[in-house]
Amino acid sequence: MTSKSRSYEPEYLGAVLTGIAPRSAATSKVHRSYRDGNAAESDFKEAVEKDARELVSRQNNFAFSSYGQLDWLDILRPIAKTFKGFASRSSSGEDAVGPVTRWFRTNTFYRKPLVNVKIACKGNELSESVPKSDGKGVIFLPAPYSFVRLVENTFYKDEKELAMDYSVAVSRSLQALHKKGYGCAILLDHYVGYEQSRGTFNAPSWFGESVSAIKSDGMRIGIHFPMAEATQAVALANSSNTDFVGIDAVFNSDVSINTEKDLLLGVVDGARVGVEDRETVESTIRGFISKSNFSGRYYIGPNDRLYDVPFEAALKKVDLLSGIKGV
Amino acid sequence: MFVTQEIGSIQRPLWRQKLGVQLDKGVVSSALLWGERLGVREATELVNKSRTGLLQKKAELSEPEKNRIIEISSIYAIRMQEVAGLDRVFNGEQPRTEMYDFLARYVKGVKPAGVLNSFDANYFRKGIVESRVSVMEEGKGFFVEEFEFVRKHTDRVTKPCLTGPYTMADWSYLEHYRTEQEKKGSRGGTMIANARKSAVIDFATEVLNPAVLALSEAGAKVIQIDEPAAATNEGESELFVEALNSSFKGVPKGVERSIHLCYSNYASLFPDLADCVADSYLIEFTNHASPTNFKPEQVDKGTFKALQLFKEYGMKAKIGVGVIDIHSDLIETPQVVRDRILYAARILGDPSLVQVNPDCGLRTRRWNVAFAKLCSMTEGAALARAEFE
Numbered sequence: 001m002t003s004k005s006r007s008y009e010p011e012y013l014g015a016v017l018t019g020i021a022p023r024s025a026a027t028s029k030v031h032r033s034y035r036d037g038n039a040a041e042s043d044f045k046e047a048v049e050k051d052a053r054e055l056v057s058r059q060n061n062f063a064f065s066s067y068g069q070l071d072w073l074d075i076l077r078p079i080a081k082t083f084k085g086f087a088s089r090s091s092s093g094e095d096a097v098g099p100v101t102r103w104f105r106t107n108t109f110y111r112k113p114l115v116n117v118k119i120a121c122k123g124n125e126l127s128e129s130v131p132k133s134d135g136k137g138v139i140f141l142p143a144p145y146s147f148v149r150l151v152e153n154t155f156y157k158d159e160k161e162l163a164m165d166y167s168v169a170v171s172r173s174l175q176a177l178h179k180k181g182y183g184c185a186i187l188l189d190h191y192v193g194y195e196q197s198r199g200t201f202n203a204p205s206w207f208g209e210s211v212s213a214i215k216s217d218g219m220r221i222g223i224h225f226p227m228a229e230a231t232q233a234v235a236l237a238n239s240s241n242t243d244f245v246g247i248d249a250v251f252n253s254d255v256s257i258n259t260e261k262d263l264l265l266g267v268v269d270g271a272r273v274g275v276e277d278r279e280t281v282e283s284t285i286r287g288f289i290s291k292s293n294f295s296g297r298y299y300i301g302p303n304d305r306l307y308d309v310p311f312e313a314a315l316k317k318v319d320l321l322s323g324i325k326g327v
Numbered sequence: 328m329f330v331t332q333e334i335g336s337i338q339r340p341l342w343r344q345k346l347g348v349q350l351d352k353g354v355v356s357s358a359l360l361w362g363e364r365l366g367v368r369e370a371t372e373l374v375n376k377s378r379t380g381l382l383q384k385k386a387e388l389s390e391p392e393k394n395r396i397i398e399i400s401s402i403y404a405i406r407m408q409e410v411a412g413l414d415r416v417f418n419g420e421q422p423r424t425e426m427y428d429f430l431a432r433y434v435k436g437v438k439p440a441g442v443l444n445s446f447d448a449n450y451f452r453k454g455i456v457e458s459r460v461s462v463m464e465e466g467k468g469f470f471v472e473e474f475e476f477v478r479k480h481t482d483r484v485t486k487p488c489l490t491g492p493y494t495m496a497d498w499s500y501l502e503h504y505r506t507e508q509e510k511k512g513s514r515g516g517t518m519i520a521n522a523r524k525s526a527v528i529d530f531a532t533e534v535l536n537p538a539v540l541a542l543s544e545a546g547a548k549v550i551q552i553d554e555p556a557a558a559t560n561e562g563e564s565e566l567f568v569e570a571l572n573s574s575f576k577g578v579p580k581g582v583e584r585s586i587h588l589c590y591s592n593y594a595s596l597f598p599d600l601a602d603c604v605a606d607s608y609l610i611e612f613t614n615h616a617s618p619t620n621f622k623p624e625q626v627d628k629g630t631f632k633a634l635q636l637f638k639e640y641g642m643k644a645k646i647g648v649g650v651i652d653i654h655s656d657l658i659e660t661p662q663v664v665r666d667r668i669l670y671a672a673r674i675l676g677d678p679s680l681v682q683v684n685p686d687c688g689l690r691t692r693r694w695n696v697a698f699a700k701l702c703s704m705t706e707g708a709a710l711a712r713a714e715f716e
Contacts, residue, residue, distance in 0.1 A: 022443060022444065023444060025441060025442040028442045028444065028450040031448045031450070032448050032449075032450065034448065035447070035448035036344060038345075073446075073447055074446070093446075093447045093654070094447045094448060096447075099654060100446055100590075100654050101590070102559065102590055102591070104559070105497070105559040105560050106559075107427070107443070107445060107451065107453075107497075107498045107555075107556065108443065108444060108445055108446065109445060109446035109590075110446065111446075197561065197562065198561045198562070198595075250515070251515060251516055251519075252515060252516075253514045253515035253516075254515075271500075272500060272502070272505070273440045273441075273453075273455050273500040273502065274455075274500070274502050307443075307444070308443065309440075309441070309443075309500075310440055310441020310442060310443060310453070311441065311442075312441060313440070313441065
C-alpha cells in the first residue's frame with residue numbers, strides 16, 4: 001500500500017450524511033393520522049417535503065446533500081417494492097413486503113424482503129422513488145454484503161449470485177439517478193460491524209467483486225461501515241474499486257487506516273441525542289488523519305444514519321457538520 | 328395445562344381512537360356494538376338514548392370525563408379477553424401511551440427527547456437520561472392503581488406488565504451515564520459498554536424492582552416484565568440476566584415471575600439465561616408462518632433452538648409459546664394453534680411447561696381481527712388439552 005507522508009496538507013472535501021434521516025414530530029403525527037384514515041396521503045407527502053426542505057437547507061458546506069430519503073419507509077422498501085425478484089407475502093401495513101424485523105440494535109424495524117425470483121430492474125425504479133436533485137445529491141443504499149444478510153432468500157443457491165444480481169440492478173439504477181441529479185451513492189454495510197461484534201464475521205470471497213460491480217460514470221461511489229472495527233472494514237473496501245471508504249470514528253478510537261482511497265470519517269454520533277462540541281469533533285478528525293495513510297482527501301459525516309435521533313437533534317448535528325471547514 | 332394469556336397491549340377501541348378527531352355515527356355505533364357483544368354495561372355511559380353519553384357530548388370533555396373514557400376502554404379490553412376465553416387478563420395497556428414512554432414518564436432522571444419511527448407509521452417517544460434514574464412514588468402508585476382496577480373488574484388472573492430494565496436502558500439516550508464514563512477517561516466502544524452496564528443496573532434496582540415489589544405487595548400473583556430488546560446486543564446476556572434477577576429480587580414465593588421476549592435471537596442469551604430466576608418466558612413462535620397449515624419447518628430456527636436450549640439446560644420455567652402472528656390480519660385456525668402448541672410441547676418434552684399467547688401484543692391489529700385471533704387461540708388451546716384427556 002502506498003501512502004502519502006504526513007507533510008502535506010490534507011484536503012477537506014466537505015460533509016455528507018450517511019443514511020436516512022428522521023421525520024419531524026409534526027410529520028409523524030400526520031403519518032399516524034394518514035394510517036388511521038384521518039388524513040390524506042397528500043397531507044403526509046406535504047409534511048415530508050417540508051421536513052426535506054428544512055434538512056437540505058441546513059446542509060451548508062456539504063459535498064453532497066441528502067433529502068434524508070424521508071419518504072422511504074425503510075432503506076430496503078423501495079427496492080423490494082419496485083425491483084423484480086421480491087415476493088409480496090400476505091401482510092398488513094404500508095407497502096408491506098415481508099415480516100417486520102428489527103434493524104440491528106435499535107427499536108426500529110424494517111420489512112425483510114423476500115427474494116423468490118432472479119433480481120432485476122429496468123433502471124428507472126429508484127430514480128422514480130426520489131425527488132430531483134441539483135447534481136450534488138447523495139443516495140444511500142444497502143451494500144451487497146449487507147443486502148444478502150438483510151433479505152430472506154429462497155431463490156439463489158449461491159450468495160455470490162444474489163449479491164452480484166443485486167449489484168448489477170443497483171448499478172443500472174445509478175445511471176438514472178445520475179440523470180436526476182445525484183452525484184454520489186453511499187453503500188451502507190451495517191452487517192460487517194454487527195457480525196464483527198458477535199464474532200461471526202467471515203468476509204466472503206465475493207465481497208470486493210460485488211461492490212466493484214456497482215459503478216456509474218460521473219458518480220462517486222463510497223462504502224461506509226457503521227459500528228465496524230475500522231482496520232478490517234477498510235481492508236474490505238480496499239478489495240473493491242469504490243472512490244471512498246467510510247469508517248465509524250465514534251466507535252473506533254486510536255486506530256490507523258491504510259488505504260489509497262478517500263476517507264469518510266463518521267465523527268458525529270448518530271445514536272446519541274446530545275450534540276457533540278465542535279472542538280472534540282475536530283480533535284477526532286485530526287487524530288484520524290494524522291495517524292492514517294490514505295489519499296489525503298476526506299469527508300466527514302455522522303457515524304451512522306441520523307434516523308435514531310429526533311428530527312431537531314438531527315438538524316443540530318447537521319449544523320455542527322456544516323460549521324466545520326476541515327482541520 | 329396450556330394457560331392462555333395476552334402479552335399486554337391491545338389497540339384502543341375505534342371509538343377512543345376517533346374521539347376528538349372523527350367521531351361519526353358509524354364510530355359511535357361501534358361502541359354500542361362492541362359493548363353489546365362483550366357485555367360491557369358501561370357502554371351506556373358512552374352512548375345512550377337520552378344523549379348524555381360521553382361520546383355524545385358537544386363540549387370538550389373534562390379531566391374526570393377523560394379519565395372515565397380511559398377506564399371504560401380498559402373495561403372493553405378486559406371483557407374482550409374474557410369473552411375470548413383467556414385465563415389471564417390485563418387492561419390491554421389502555422391507560423398507557425406506549426411501552427417505553429409510559430414507564431419513562433415515571434422515572435426521575437428521564438426527559439422526553441423526541442419522536443422516532445419504529446416501523447411503517449408507528450412511532451415512539453424516546454427519552455434522554457439526564458441524571459441517575461429512579462422510580463417516582465406516583466409511578467408506583469400508577470402501576471398499583473392500574474392493577475387494582477383490573478382485578479376489581481375481572482374474575483380471571485390479573486397479570487400486570489412492565490417494560491424491563493434492559494429495554495428501558497437500551498431505548499434511552501444514556502447521556503448521563505456516557506458523560507460519567509467520559510469523565511473517567513473511558514472512550515469509544517468501552518465507554519459505550521460501561522455506560523450501558525451502569526444504566527441497565529440502575530433501571531433494574533432503582534426503577535423496576537421497587538415497582539415489581541409494589542405490585543406483589545398489592546397482591547399480583549403473576550408479574551410480566553417485557554424485554555423486547557433482550558437479545559439485540561449479543562455479549563450482554565450476563566448483564567441482561569443480572570438486571571432481571573435484580574428486578575425480581577425480594578418477590579415472595581408463589582408469585583410467577585414472567586419475562587416476555589420478542590423478535591430476538593433467544594438462543595444467544597444462553598447459557599446465561601439458565602441463571603435467570605424467572606418462572607416463565609413468553610416468546611414468539613409464529614412470525615409470518617401460514618395461518619392454515621402448520622409445518623415444523625415454518626418455525627423460526629432461532630426460536631426452535633432456544634426451546635431446545637431451555638430443555639437442554641434443564642430449566643423448569645414455563646414457556647409461553649406465541650401461536651398468533653401479530654403482523655397479519657389472517658386468522659389462524661384453531662387446528663394450527665393446536666399443532667403449534669403440541670409441537671412446542673414435544674420439543675420441551677413436557678406439556679405442563681407450555682403456556683399459550685400471541686407472539687407479542689396485539690396492538691398492531693384492529694379489534695375485530697384481534698378478537699378473532701384470541702378466540703382462535705383459546706379454541707386451539709382447548710383442542711390441544713383434549714389431546715391429553
